[in-house]
Amino acid sequence: MLDLQDIVREFTVGPTQLRVLRGISIKFDAGEMVSITGGSGSGKTTFMNIVGLLDKPTSGRYLIDGQDVLQARADNLSALRNRLIGFVFQSFFLLPRLNAWRNVALPLMYRRTPEAEARRLAHEMLERVGLGDRTEHMPSELSGGQRQRVAIARALVGSPKLLLADEPTGALDTKVSQEIVDLFKQINRDFGVLVMIITHDPRVAAQCARRVVLRNGLLVAEEEAEAEMDAIALERFGQPLAKVS
Ligand SMILES: Nc1ncnc2c1ncn2[C@@H]1O[C@H](COP(=O)(O)OP(=O)(O)OP(=O)(O)O)[C@@H](O)[C@H]1O
Ligand SMILES: [Mg+2]
Numbered sequence: 001m002l003d004l005q006d007i008v009r010e011f012t013v014g015p016t017q018l019r020v021l022r023g024i025s026i027k028f029d030a031g032e033m034v035s036i037t038g039g040s041g042s043g044k045t046t047f048m049n050i051v052g053l054l055d056k057p058t059s060g061r062y063l064i065d066g067q068d069v070l071q072a073r074a075d076n077l078s079a080l081r082n083r084l085i086g087f088v089f090q091s092f093f094l095l096p097r098l099n100a101w102r103n104v105a106l107p108l109m110y111r112r113t114p115e116a117e118a119r120r121l122a123h124e125m126l127e128r129v130g131l132g133d134r135t136e137h138m139p140s141e142l143s144g145g146q147r148q149r150v151a152i153a154r155a156l157v158g159s160p161k162l163l164l165a166d167e168p169t170g171a172l173d174t175k176v177s178q179e180i181v182d183l184f185k186q187i188n189r190d191f192g193v194l195v196m197i198i199t200h201d202p203r204v205a206a207q208c209a210r211r212v213v214l215r216n217g218l219l220v221a222e223e224e225a226e227a228e229m230d231a232i233a234l235e236r237f238g239q240p241l242a243k244v245s
Pocket of ligand 2: 044045046166
């Protein structure tokens with residue numbers, strides 16, 4: 001479904017050229033559950049922004065379902081993004097003046113879905129993430145875990161094929177974090193959505209069928225990545241990765 005070929009991303013900062021992604025080639029199939037890990041500054045968010053069509057690479061090719069998306073015009077690109085991709089972030093990014101269901105309905109408003117229909121879909125999605133009884137709550141009246149559920153409902157309300165999450169459990173404690181991971185697993189299973197989670201938490205990565213590791217703007221080979229994840233898990237929990245989840 002996603003085919004990234006030799007993706008390079010450079011930033012110009014003052015007089016220097018920063019090569020943040022240094023040639024990444026990788027494919028993802030529909031319905032995969034993937035973790036993206038790697039040290040701070042290794043390029044995870046930069047990579048996800050490109051996968052999510054929020055940013056364009058300096059060079060490389062990116063095909064989605066065979067379509068070369070980097071050739072698309074900007075307005076087509078945002079339409080594609082809106083239809084195909086849902087985003088979840090560490091800090092939730094809910095609009096503070098909108099209640100839960102109106103936050104969830106936002107992507108539908110951008111698509112000009114009639115309000116009654118948007119309302120119905122938003123309520124249905126909140127039900128799915130376990131917040132059927134919180135639809136009228138304002139973000140400030142919800143716990144961190146509940147806010148993240150609202151954000152997940154918002155990411156899913158437009159039936160995306162791809163769900164991208166950047167440190168979705170970074171602001172949550174271990175128990176709530178696990179509930180959110182369970183929700184991602186359920187979404188992946190029930191909707192067949194390709195779920196990609198950037199995480200620093202080996203417990204989260206351990207529960208993803210495929211683990212991608214970035215180092216210095218390059219992919220770490222899969223076997224080496226497994227060994228590296230095992231080492232981190234051993235250091236943190238005294239057990240290899242498979243036992244940690
Ligand atoms: N817009 C930008 N302009 C200049 N440099 C940038 C820009 N965005 C990212 N970088 C640089 O690219 C590198 C990778 O950043 P990125 O945010 O992708 O890392 P990350 O792996 O997500 O790290 P973290 O785990 O801390 O979130 C960093 O050194 C950062 O300073
Ligand atoms: Mg990041």
